[in-house]
Amino acid sequence: MAKTTLALNRRGFVKAGVGLLAMTVMPSGLIVGNAWAQMPRSAKPDTFAALVQMSRDCYPHEAVADSYYANAVSVLDEAARSSEADLALLEDGVAELDAAAREKGGTDYKSLPDEADRVAILEAMGEADPFFQKVRSNLVVGLYNQKELWPIFGYEGASADQGGYIDRGFDDIDWV
Amino acid sequence: MPAPYDLNDDSVVVIVGSGAGGGTLGTQLALKGIDTVILEAGSRHETWDFINDEWDSFAQLAWKDKRRTSGDWRVSKDFPNLPAWIVKSVGGSTVHWAGASLRFQEHEFKTKTHYGELADANLLDWPIDLTEMEPWYAMAEDRMGVTRTNGIPGLPGNNNFKVMEAGAKKIGYKEVHTGRMAINSEPRDDRGSCLQIGFCFQGCKSGAKWSTLVAEIPKGEATGKLEVRPDCMVLKIEHNDAGKVTGVVYADKEGRMQRQKARMIAVAGNSIESPRLLLNSASSKFPDGLANSSGQVGRNYMRHTTGSVYGIFEKPVHMYRGTTMAGIIRDEAKHDPSRGFVGGYEFETLSLGLPFMAAFLDPGKWGRDFSSAMDGYANMAGMWIVGEDMPRADNRVTLSDEKDEHGMPIPDVHFDDHENDTAMRNHAYKQGAAIYDAVGAVRTIETPPYPSTHNLGTNRMSEKPEDGVVNRFGQAHDISNLFVSDGSQFTTGAAENPTLTIVALALRQADHIAGRMAKGEL
Numbered sequence: 300m301a302k303t304t305l306a307l308n309r310r311g312f313v314k315a316g317v318g319l320l321a322m323t324v325m326p327s328g329l330i331v332g333n334a335w336a337q338m339p340r341s342a343k344p345d346t347f348a349a350l351v352q353m354s355r356d357c358y359p360h361e362a363v364a365d366s367y368y369a370n371a372v373s374v375l376d377e378a379a380r381s382s383e384a385d386l387a388l389l390e391d392g393v394a395e396l397d398a399a400a401r402e403k404g405g406t407d408y409k410s411l412p413d414e415a416d417r418v419a420i421l422e423a424m425g426e427a428d429p430f431f432q433k434v435r436s437n438l439v440v441g442l443y444n445q446k447e448l449w450p451i452f453g454y455e456g457a458s459a460d461q462g463g464y465i466d467r468g469f470d471d472i473d474w475v
Numbered sequence: 476m477p478a479p480y481d482l483n484d485d486s487v488v489v490i491v492g493s494g495a496g497g498g499t500l501g502t503q504l505a506l507k508g509i510d511t512v513i514l515e516a517g518s519r520h521e522t523w524d525f526i527n528d529e530w531d532s533f534a535q536l537a538w539k540d541k542r543r544t545s546g547d548w549r550v551s552k553d554f555p556n557l558p559a560w561i562v563k564s565v566g567g568s569t570v571h572w573a574g575a576s577l578r579f580q581e582h583e584f585k586t587k588t589h590y591g592e593l594a595d596a597n598l599l600d601w602p603i604d605l606t607e608m609e610p611w612y613a614m615a616e617d618r619m620g621v622t623r624t625n626g627i628p629g630l631p632g633n634n635n636f637k638v639m640e641a642g643a644k645k646i647g648y649k650e651v652h653t654g655r656m657a658i659n660s661e662p663r664d665d666r667g668s669c670l671q672i673g674f675c676f677q678g679c680k681s682g683a684k685w686s687t688l689v690a691e692i693p694k695g696e697a698t699g700k701l702e703v704r705p706d707c708m709v710l711k712i713e714h715n716d717a718g719k720v721t722g723v724v725y726a727d728k729e730g731r732m733q734r735q736k737a738r739m740i741a742v743a744g745n746s747i748e749s750p751r752l753l754l755n756s757a758s759s760k761f762p763d764g765l766a767n768s769s770g771q772v773g774r775n776y777m778r779h780t781t782g783s784v785y786g787i788f789e790k791p792v793h794m795y796r797g798t799t800m801a802g803i804i805r806d807e808a809k810h811d812p813s814r815g816f817v818g819g820y821e822f823e824t825l826s827l828g829l830p831f832m833a834a835f836l837d838p839g840k841w842g843r844d845f846s847s848a849m850d851g852y853a854n855m856a857g858m859w860i861v862g863e864d865m866p867r868a869d870n871r872v873t874l875s876d877e878k879d880e881h882g883m884p885i886p887d888v889h890f891d892d893h894e895n896d897t898a899m900r901n902h903a904y905k906q907g908a909a910i911y912d913a914v915g916a917v918r919t920i921e922t923p924p925y926p927s928t929h930n931l932g933t934n935r936m937s938e939k940p941e942d943g944v945v946n947r948f949g950q951a952h953d954i955s956n957l958f959v960s961d962g963s964q965f966t967t968g969a970a971e972n973p974t975l976t977i978v979a980l981a982l983r984q985a986d987h988i989a990g991r992m993a994k995g996e997l
């Protein structure tokens with residue numbers, strides 16, 4: 300079931316996502332690129348789906364569709380193509396989450412129905428865990444730097460090409 | 476026309492760095508007819524190259540060479556290789572800067588006298604005072620076109636300012652306005668006025684904001700007496716047997732080593748790179764590094780006591796629209812120890828775009844609490860705290876055992892908050908939240924300091940050679956033809972944003988150097 304949903308999602312974002320995002324160097328030194336348009340598939344599909352769920356659990360936004368989280372995960376997935384160690388980190392990390400989910404009586408992490416249960420698993424794993432670190436720190440840029448997602452948050456992006464805000468509401472609020 | 480000087484021309488003044496200090500000094504020397512070469516590690520990006528996108532702009536302009544950190548500051552944990560957010564590009568950090576331009580207060584030049592002995596603080600009086608600096612401040616304000624000086628009107632207040640102003644007045648603050656900003660509120664100096672673009676930190680695409688890139692260096696180059704050589708990373712300063720400096724070794728764009736001779740050298744690489752360069756220039760004659768007989772090179776690193784407060788409201792603010800920092804509250808800038816700390820602080824409006832907000836609001840945080848704050852982005856107002864931090868001997872820049880691509884040791888920046896810094900920050904967090912609460916904030920958030928944008932003090936100015944690195948003119952106590960021309964000269968940090976003082980000092984230094992040269996003393 301999860302696989303089907305994922306396939307749809309991934310097709311969806313591939314369609315919408317060509318040439319989305321000119322990525323850059325994060326403070327951590329991680330370099331990410333606009334690679335998801337190439338349908339990366341380094342991790343197993345179940346792993347990919349779990350990473351998408353984990354991403355949403357880290358930064359849950361009701362208004363943000365799965366495709367955006369999948370875009371962010373694709374960046375990790377792409378990096379894992381050229382690095383055995385990176386790939387192992389993702390696969391092993393998800394395996395650990397799944398094992399913890401089974402201890403809670405579920406089949407795997409991504410199918411645990413209750414967000415609180417999934418979050419508890421992430422918390423138990425701990426912020427210092429290299430796998431957790433990798434997924435979360437990638438999201439800070441990989442998720443929030445997607446321009447298509449900015450309007451959802453009410454951020455308007457570049458303005459010089461539109462003449463700035465001098466005639467477009469830099470001082471338009473009247474509630475104070 | 477930019478004058479290309481020969482590598483073996485030992486009649487030129489060489490300046491390391493083209494930012495607030497170096498770009499101003501180089502231009503002013505050229506205007507006085509002195510042959511000057513500025514070596515700049517970064518590339519030359521002009522106004523039309525700037526990008527209205529936070530991460531892309533960061534990739535274009537920021538200093539990203541690896542650095543290390545240590546100490547108890549949170550930056551060291553969250554951004555272990557990025558202690559400072561500053562620029563590597565012609566124009567230096569004046570390309571990124573927001574334009575807030577404030578004079579020091581009188582007592583801030585004499586903190587040891589006014590604050591007294593403070594445990595674990597290496598306070599020292601500046602060898603100069605406000606009276607002596609006033610004409611140079613006036614000249615700098617005119618040069619930079621600072622609003623609310625020289626008859627220049629203030630900038631209009633944006634939404635972010637309106638929220639802060641209303642809250643500040645409600646809790647009784649009096650000195651609240653749109654700041655003294657080196658941003659044109661009306662056309663001036665062949666540059667247009669601010670279009671409220673809102674990407675001041677990404678390089679102003681309208682040219683309204685003063686920077687050495689747009690407002691100084693072109694004037695220097697027009698004299699035919701200034702050459703700005705980009706993509707040149709200075710690695711070492713050389714000297715002769717008499718202990719005078721003779722030239723620099725630098726890596727050019729292709730990574731080739733070059734040697735530029737010089738009659739005099741001024742170091743202006745900002746407060747991490749300047750001491751790094753002096754320390755890396757150690758020789759058998761100067762085993763602890765150049766100009767370091769006091770042992771103070773690299774010490775007393777200051778970064779201002781900072782932090783931010785964000786308020787989330789029921790209605791939209793769109794704080795990112797318009798000038799990033801045109802808004803200030805000055806009531807807390809005074810020295811009033813009854814608050815539980817010495818020195819003072821300012822509140823200034825601040826906004827980040829969504830991408831930087833995600834990275835800096837509460838680094839490392841995740842979960843509903845964090846993401847719900849991000850959900851409130853459109854309704855968010857923001858302010859920055861900037862206050863005086865205490866110089867400490869062990870807050871310092873040192874050379875680590877790791878080398879960069881040119882074989883130069885990378886710097887380690889060690890910083891521990893002084894208890895005075897912490898007390899001040901907590902006071903400011905409380906007041907900042909009260910400001911937003913007074914106008915109906917549904918939530919306020921205390922954001923920890925960002926990687927340092929103000930870096931100061933690592934080659935401090937002192938009356939006596941044993942107390943510091945340079946004298947009242949920024950001239951090294953130990954070496955008469957070596958100067959320091961950037962924020963690393965600061966003896967103490969004051970509550971005010973530093974750049975106006977850096978520029979005023981550079982103008983004064985140029986006058987001094989030209990005078991001494993005319994007399995044949997340099």
Ligand SMILES: Cc1cc2nc3c(=O)[nH]c(=O)nc-3n(C[C@H](O)[C@H](O)[C@H](O)COP(=O)(O)OP(=O)(O)OC[C@H]3O[C@@H](n4cnc5c(N)ncnc54)[C@H](O)[C@@H]3O)c2cc1C
Binds near residue numbers: 564
């Ligand atoms: C986002 C941001 C906002 C700011 N807002 C304000 C504000 O509103 N008001 C204010 O007063 N200040 C502000 N500042 C601070 C201000 O920009 C700095 O204080 C000021 O530019 C420092 O001047 P400087 O000459 O010491 O160094 P810089 O301006 O940083 O210049 C140093 C230059 O030296 C070059 N360099 C370094 N090492 C070498 C080397 N070895 N060889 C060759 N070149 C080298 C660097 O590439 C750089 O270009 C802000 C800074 C930032 C980053």
Ligand code: SF4
Binds near residue numbers: 658668676681682
């Ligand atoms: S808001 Fe004004 S100063 Fe800032 S970038 Fe825009 S035009 Fe330049």
